[in-house]
Amino acid sequence: MTTTDETQAARPAGRPRSARAEKAIIEATLDLISESSGLGELSIEAIAARAGVGKTTIYRRWSNKEDLLVDALAALKAPLPALAGRSLREDLVACAEVFLQEARNARSRCVMNIAMNETERHPRLVQRIHQATIAPRRAVLTALLQRGIATGELRADLDVPVSIASLIGTVVWYVRGFGPDQEDLPEGTAERVIDHLLVGMSPR
Amino acid sequence: MTTTDETQAARPAGRPRSARAEKAIIEATLDLISESSGLGELSIEAIAARAGVGKTTIYRRWSNKEDLLVDALAALKAPLPALAGRSLREDLVACAEVFLQEARNARSRCVMNIAMNETERHPRLVQRIHQATIAPRRAVLTALLQRGIATGELRADLDVPVSIASLIGTVVWYVRGFGPDQEDLPEGTAERVIDHLLVGMSPR
């Protein structure tokens, strides 16, 4: 038993790795992915320069580019909307608001692009994005719609898969018509889309 | 007046440029764009190799990469659906079928990706895509929906912009759940989506 047996195995001695540098590397990576399109244009040198870090510090932690990408995208948390549960419409609007903001945010959008385009080049990465980002959203919406069917707020014969595609796809495609990061998008856009789609999803 | 005054100005003498080579270059460019993601990964050398052409032949016609891309994407015709005009539903299904096929076709999909992601890097190119591909589709759908409103097949207070986004966005997002080029997508998908959306767009 050594004297330093606080909680875990003893620290391996020597200068500890800088958590600040690690953070800076992840941030720089996400920045550069957002600015570029496609993972092929991403260079380790650019990441090191942007992060104010030596290349050594990167290669010491990640042996190849994909490992770094996996960690970087994992750090990009996916904030699912808090579902108040008061009414179906209210929860759907909350979801739409989240999707809308993500569609306008460069960092969130690049995750979608990677999932759509890099399936063959980086299957491991895409698979991880699916289970970390896409599957949870799909699950939330599925549960939400089935709850709505149960409470009678939605048609009993509702086509759930198509409804999910319409909820996400419509928001994404609608905001696409406006500038990516501009501020000229009106206020009640989420409500407007949901109210439009809800007409066809409600009973009678 | 020279003897060769057939229709236009006389040919400038010398070996004429091979139309076949030009075609091969355009085809190779489109192939490589489809396979890659992002325009930055595209290399002139790869295009020349794929086309079976010397790099000289490319640089002689296009001074830079973007000029080549503009011409290549212009060659990618956008087949708007033939609108039979018998019923609104029939025409909408025809549109949806076209969008669906395009969403699964690598060459068409890459146009969408470029339009969404390369706005800052290639504004000229994106602007051209907008006026050559996106605007016509938007116009067709707008006319179609307004005709439907006039004939009473659609609600008089229909939100046309949101409807357009829902028609395209839902199809694109729905087929996205299946494999990109797989064959496992069911037959009546276009009808299924249109019938779902039409519920909320019809009167009463």
Add this chain to the structure above:
DNA sequence: CTGTTTCGAAACTTTTGTGTATCGAAACGG
């Protein structure tokens, strides 16, 4: 046949990124 231009191929220079190694300085444990 002669002059001109394009053809594909190859050599060339320059730029950019990869991955490794080396350097002195700094941060820790003991």
Add this chain to the structure above:
DNA sequence: CCGTTTCGATACACAAAAGTTTCGAAACAG
């Protein structure tokens, strides 16, 4: 204070691609 490890910076060899030039062959006009 000492050994160890990380720090950022820099240099290095290697590869890929950009863009230019040169080359012999081929296609066309006159």
